[in-house]
Amino acid sequence: MKQINKVSIALKPNVYSTFRNLNNTVSNTLGEYVDNAVQSFLNHKTELFDLESNYKLCIEISVDWENRTILISDNAAGIDAVNYQRAFEPAHIPLDDTGLNEFGMGMKTASVWLANKWCVYTKALGEDVERFTEFDLQKVTTEEKEELVVIEKNAPANEHYTRIILSQLSTNAPKPGQMEKIRRHLSSIYRQFLRTGNVEIIVNGQSLEAPDYGILYAPFYKTPDGENILWRKEIDFEMGEYKAKGFIAILDKIQNGANGLVLMRRGRVIVGGGDERYFPTVIFGQSGSFRYRRLFGEIELEGFEVSFNKNGFREEEDLYLFMDALKDELKADNLNILGQTDNYRQRGKDQYTKISKAIKKDLEKKAKPKQLSRQVSEVEAKISNQQYLQKNEDVIINAKPLDSYSESFQYNGKNYILTMDLVTETETDSLYSVITTDTEENLFLDTKSISCKINLAHPFFTRFEHFKKGQDYAPIVAIFKALTLAEIMAPDKGTKFASNLRILFNQNILQ
Incomplete structure (x- = not known):
């Protein structure tokens, strides 16, 4: 029998192909490059x-769908000679593993996950050479390459940068409809660094800003006539080997995505980060509660180990027990955050009663006999005229926007881009319109473009003093956005001809 004295633990080239199948998100993958730059x-x-x-x-990420490339560049200190080999060897742990790039896999796995080819130009601060190397997944796997060629050329010692170019993008690469979500996630993940003012992250030309939410400043619910208190609890808590520092607070206004x-x-x-916040039941109670x-x-934790792709903590049970212990801190008499959140209401029942009576009085004053019957008859007559309806739609569809705002979202596994177009068109009765665009580019990128055109010249906006004075349009825009999303989602819920609701709405609001 053959005696075995050693076995190889070298990473075979074909293992790189398995990186493509790792369970990851685009935001977390791009974050690996940001981690490296920030740590440098x-x-x-x-x-x-x-x-x-x-x-x-300055870290800049640019996606070019036409040429199927991604450029990631930064002006950090570059990759020096001491760390260069480690940077390209898979699972080669950094000399200092207490930073953001602790596993030594970030750039390699991220690049293979996103693209078939990638190259790196880097110039380390204090060195007099720029180094270049490139990776071709097909060549590495078919030719079983275990080394990459590095090209050096002279460069000024004071220059410092890293540029990574990914080409022949994989199906994992970001789609146009994902970019807003990616910006939101990255700005959330790196909020602490962005707030220092020393770090800037730019994604497709747009600088990211750290999230900032207002905190409730109000009396304790048991003493409504007492002094206002800023409802923010500073956290400095320990339990065994685990530590937590940061704050927990009450939002001044309920805001989706902030809690x-x-x-x-x-x-x-x-x-x-982004849309995936943490809601331990022991602190937050049931979904939908106040x-x-x-x-x-925001809490900085110590003692917990993170997962390989840095999107979770390994000790989930310990983390939950830690949150259970932290709950008592939030019920302290000096600042009972949980009691205030459960019981404080910005408007009491008496205030809502007054508002209700005022609304009723206003409706009674404006009501006229048989007005509603006449309105319904007029609307019915108008919508039976197909030529009239088509002219209305054509006018607002072709109206050139004054300004636009776009958001991306996913629904039923499809990517969407929703654009709110603000137009002024006096030759149409439509207050708003919804237009779906299926261009060849959208089909290639598996993305649907939806445009909601809001007609600011419509009589509705001149009927109410609120809009005559150019005051807050946000509530009405939010309603149009919701109506547009409802029209998109309704067919999947069994609703036929969902656009009829919009057509009827436009005619009824005109009366």
């Missing part, structure tokens, strides 16, 4: 500021 900045902060007193780390906890480690959000909808916070 943190490691060489003193040298960078000595070289340039007003230095700011929930954000859990960080080493300044980077691990849980709660506590659930108004409580939010």
Whole structure:
């Protein structure tokens, strides 16, 4: 029998292909490049500021769908000779694993996950060479390459940068309809660094801003005539090897996407970035409750280990027990956050009663005998005229927007881009219209474009003093957005001819 004295633990080239199947998100994958740049900045902060007193780390991510490329560039300290080999060897743990790039897999797995080819140009601060290397997944796997060729050329010692170019993008690469969500996630994940003012992240030309939410400033619910209190609880809590620092507070206004906890480690959000916040039941109670909808916070954790792709903590049971213990801190007599969230109401029942009576009085004053019957008859006559309806639609469809605002979302596995177009068109009776566009580019990118055109010249906006004075249009725009989404979703719920509701609405609101 053959004696076995050693076995190989080298990573075979064909293993790279398995990286493509890792369970990951586009935002987390792009975050690997941001992690590397931020850590390089943190490691060489003193040298960078000595070289340039007003230095700011700038990380730019640009996706070019036409040429199927992604460019990630930064002006951090570059990859120096000591760390260069480690940077390209899979699972080669950094010399210092206490930073953001602790696993030594970020750039490699992210690049293979996103593209078939990628290359890196880097110039380390204080060195006099720029280094270039490129990776071709097909060549590496078919030719079983275990080494990459590195090309060096002379460069000024004070220059410092890294540029990564991904080409022949995979199906994992970001789609146009995902870009707004990616911006939202990255701005959430790196909120602490963005707030310092020393870090800027730009995604397809748009600088990211850290989320900022208002905090309730009001009396304690038991003493409504007492002094106003800022309902923010500073957290400095320990339980065994685990530590937490940060804050938990009450939102001044209920705001979708703002509630929930954000859990960080080493300044980077691990849980709660973007749309995936953390709602431990022991603190937040049941979904939909006032506590659930108004409580939010940011907590930096120590002692917990993170998952390989840094989107979760490994010790889930310990984390839940930790939150259970933290709950008592939120019920302290000096600032009972949970009691205030459960019981405080910005408007009491008496206030709602007054509002209700005022609405009823106003409706009674404006009501006229047989008005509603006449309105319904007129609308019925108009919508029976197909030529009239088509002319109305054509006018608003062809109206050139004054301004537009776009958001992306996913529904039933499809990507959508919803654009709110503000138009002024006096030759149509339509207050708003919904238009679906299926261009060849959209079909290729598996994305549907939906346009909601709001007609600011419609008589509705001149009928009410609120709009005559150009005051807050946000509530009515929110209604049109909701109506547009309802029209998109209704057919999947069994509703036929959902657009008829919009046509009838436009005619009834005109009366």
